Amino acid sequence: MSGAATVPVPGLPAVLRAEFGAWRRSTVSYLPLGGLAFALVSTAMFVSTGPGKTWEDVLGYQNLWAMFVGPVLTVLLAATATRIDTAARGGGTWYRPVKPRHRQFSRFTVLATRSLLLNLLGAGTPLLILGLASSAQRVPMGRAIEAVVVPWVSQLGLLALMLWLARQIPWSAVLGVGLVWTLLGVVNAESSSWAVLPFTWLTRGALPVIGTHANGVALEAHAALAHASPWPSTLLGALLAVPFLLLPRLRLPSPAGAKHRASPRPGLLTPKEAGADGTFAYAQADAPRVLAAVAGVLRGTALIWLCPVTIGLIALWLSWHDPDTSIQLFTLLVLPVGTLALSLIAWSAAGQGWRAIACRTTGTARPALALTGIAVGIAAAMSVVIAFVYLVAGIPVGHAWPLALTGAVVAAMLTSFTLWLSIRVSQSAALVVGIIGILFGVLVGGTTMQQTMWLLIPYSWANYLDMHRMSLTLPLSVAATALFTVGIVRAARKAAEKS
Incomplete structure (x- = not known):
């Protein structure tokens, strides 16, 4: 008697392909357009403030994106993906023979690429438009690229943290935690204890790149951050993703049992007394309010x-x-x-x-x-x-x-x-x-x-x-x-x- 056939367990490449396919044409795919919308409005407002702007002004105007809007939209990416997945019960993937680590890493990879596109549109679009419009000035390509890459790399740890939290708590609570994490990062970005404060790794690296303090004021020439490297805190922000990608889920989803009501509902037909032939007559319930x-x-x-x-x-x-x-x-x-x-x-x-x-x-x-x-x-x-x-x-x-x-x-x-x-x-x-x-x-x-x-x-x-x-x-x-x-x-x- 031959043994029972075993279902093959898909490897990581197959899971990655399936995950990218699952989110194609979903809300998650369109969320990066929010970065483009912000960039276009931000650029229009920057241009409306008058001529004579330097590249220091252009980069400094990215403060709002790097400090707040970019991180918040990244949090929204993770929360939205988890909310859709929960509502669809994983689209059947929860019941497939897929390794949890593969599924978790694939989800992170898909959202990390969306986060890259988000930062490319949100931070890169103003730099591109203003660079083309300022032909008389030399474009600082190195800092322009860093203005896109540094915030994205810094946000990878936040993304993994939000994905892990979204498996434990409701999506609205995830948004709240992400907002608090972002605000703590802004408030403490210039703290001397930044190395032991993980939320500062989200924002500190962008400051020497865009040339501002966390509150948007330009860095003074003698300020320590003006000459600091953006990469120590940026890489720490990325490494923060590792433990949260490895941590297991703390609880299993509770079964969604169907709840039935015994009382009739407005607008439904309700049975009257049984007739002599054993059949029921139905009458329309009261008009629904x-x-x-x-x-x-x-x-x-x-x-x-x-x-x-x-x-x-x-x-x-x-x-x-x-x-x-x-x-x-x-x-x-x-x-x-x-x-x-x-x-x-x-x-x-x-x-x-x-x-x-x-x-x-x-x-x-x-x-x-x-x-x-x-x-x-x-x-x-x-x-x-x-x-x-x-x-x-x-x-x-x-x-x-x-x-x-x-x-x-x-x-x-x-x-x-x-x-x-x-x-x-x-x-x-x-x-x-x-x-x-x-x-x-x-x-x-x-x-x-x-x-x-x-x-x-x-x-x-x-x-x-x-x-x-x-x-x-x-x-x-x-x-x-x-x-x-x-x-x-x-x-x-x-x-x-x-x-």
Whole structure:
């Protein structure tokens, strides 16, 4: 009797080929385009500041990318890949005879190539455009190449860390850890103890290349970092990947058991008393209450505590800061960040069962409108409440009502836009666009660039409280909200068909 046939275990080359094929045309493949979008907007803003720039200025303008945007988008790469993989249950690969180390190394390799493309587009595009436009100056090719390669190599350790964490904790928690890691790297990049602080390896190497301190100020000629080599910390950042590629998963995924409800659901047919012949007569249940159902879905999300905590933190801040000078805290940071989080949380909660919603008698249009109405209503209400908090803190009524009105209308527009982008494209794309928009909103709204570029950056519109600018931002925001609402209804129908 012959032995049972054994299934051949694929080697590393085969696993690599399969992994590259699995992520072709996925959200992960398109995320590097976020680097290109950032680069184009950043280049336009750099050019708008006027002529007479040197290559030191060009390289120094890469500070925001190297210190924050590049690392955050790399974190998003890892979190998005793991989220897609978990939702698809590995596409069947979890149950294949593949060595875990091979699968883990292949995933890291695929995302590392995407991270290289991300840095090439994000940091290389401005250098290429400005290099072609500055034909009179000699392009420092060595430093230009280092401005792309050093951040990428430094981010390999962060990428491996995020991939390992994403196998243990939810993707939203991974984003939070990645953001904290990045901020710690920026704050401590110039610490004398950098060699024993792993998060500094992410950012320190880029500083002598781009010629700035971590806060973006140009390095002085006598500064130690101005003459330091970027490679010690950069290579340490890359070597950080090794232990996290070798560490096993701490826990196994819990079985996703199906949960059944005994009670009838709205919109379904329910049996009546059995007839004499033993058959059942069915009657239509009560008409479904779409708005209440969508509100019930959102009731169990982080919005329950996130909204009051935000109001409380602003009230606490205003208790020892001048409210008039702190209005930008709300208009340029809290409002756009809050609308981004609100839309992502709303679709995360509702999108999981969107295919099931499409099978109901309501279809998708009414639930989509209900979801949009609730999300926009929360954003507008939060803006009005926070304006009232500023009023109580001491700002004049003449400042409070424009703050409430502009905040509510702009918040509605940003919420509907992010919700539409989350449904139409993906939550990852919405997060990338939101991060880039918020960064440029702060740069434009908080500096003199708002004098010429304020109308081009909607993320800063809540900051403009004079009647001249409000006469443009308010009607444009209302029209955009209506347009995005129509887009949400259409995108929701397509999302149900594709799910």
